Amino acid sequence: MGEIKQPLLVKKGAEASLYLADWHGRKVMMKKRLPKKYRLSELDEQIKTYRTTHEPQLIHKAKKTGVPTPTIFLVDVKNATIIMEFIEGKQVKQLLSEVSKSERQHLCFKIGELIGRLHKNGVIHGDLTTSNMILNSEGKIFFVDFGLGEKSKELEARGVDLHLMKRALQSTHFRFAEECFDTVIEGYSKVLGSETAKNVLDKIKQIERRGRYIAERKGD
């Protein structure tokens, strides 16, 4: 794996721990999926291996479609570790609550475009929350954490992906969730065309109706 110097735990997520480290003189992010004691080691191995191999593939594919993602330096499947570029910037989660309405709309439109690009090229992010988006000083929005992603061009997968975005906005940014999501969809339509966007929106409605105790189902 090469020498990792001074790993500093920056985020202990549920799925993996993130360390800021020095690797051959570079400032890198080390993502390590630690064994989960709660699940059977056999199941744990399966999940960790699957996610450690798939995530870099998706990150790379996303980059090729023009969506800023961290560059992958090393994948160590045995240790469930990925070493990648450290993205310096601010989480969109924080920004959305701080900035003006016009800036917020600009960000959301841009996010919509980026999701559009991913979907157009068959990449499903799998965990579209505003904490997985980082704005750097050049104004680029980086998408991180593709650990739950998949390759698919199916309407169902696209719908679920955007439904997650909507849910994330509702739970974290409930004050302007609707406005933000509408703007995300505008950006999304610009890339995928209004017809595809409409189909995805219809799919989202269908997905929501599948859920339990949904207001839209009240009439049935």
Add this chain to the structure above:
Amino acid sequence: MKGKKTRESYCLGIESTADDFSVGISTFNGKILANIISAYIPPEGGIHPREAARHHAKVANKVLEEAFKKAGIKPMDLSIIAFSQGPGLGPCLRTGATVARALASYLDIPLVGVNHCVAHIEIGKLKTGAEDPVTLYVSGGNTIVSAFDSGRYRVFGETLDVALGNCLDVFAREAGLRQRVGEPFGAVVEKFAANGKKLIHLPYTVKGMDMSFSGLLTAAINLLKKGEHKLEDLCYSLQETVFSMVTEVTERALAHIEKKEVLLTGGVAANKRLQSMIKAIAEEHDAEFSVMPKEFAIDNGAMIAWTGVLAYRHGVVTPIEKSFVKLRWRLDEVEVPWVK
């Protein structure tokens, strides 16, 4: 009770969202004086809403009587009537609501409509002392990871299709397992799982914070029908997979919102394996773990009574003409002004 006592205020709560009809009585200070539960057990198959409602109507009188007797109070002593207004099965909800309306009109006291999911969280906080937990509520009808934020219990993760408890129930019925009176199917699956050893691959579906159990259930049933695996191993694999999924989502919520308490409730909370998994993630994140005792984890009237008290004290009353039941009343639609 002997001797003089200061005048207490009481709330009677009626719960009837699904297969249980229950009446609870709580003081305004959160002392639970009675919690009588009568479960409808279908002769075969799942819960038929109409049959369950019929059961509720039949036992209502007896359950009420028993609750008053247990609490040692009379109907005239009550200050308010609370009932679960949703979410749940229409005929069942309507039966409970009818009883509640009749009592409130007859006694001429206020009626308070309570959200069933909010009530599960509130009784959890009352009984365990948790103040601001991440709650995993898993039952036959619900699979929700929730926490309080800005005036409401927000839903951080939930099932995209069937509930976890329902998934276990359907599998158990397909496998021809039998339940004893008072024993949920989940407990039967747990027993078989305890003797399972081999992990059989089943689809593990976590999408962001949400989960899907329907594909997994179909896969498990297909494997069952093929007959290549031992039932013990299938139960074991089913449990391990679905519980790992809800645990992962609960942990994600915990890491995301950084609360310091985790509360496990709902009928499936009785499962020891699930308890151990949730406890493990709580420890991992330095959070305090609590699990609800069965009497208050399953659907119960006490939780409705107590939540009725909280709501009433914050000005919530439900006029009879607005007391229609809400079959799909989401947890995160409810303002909870009593939580700060």
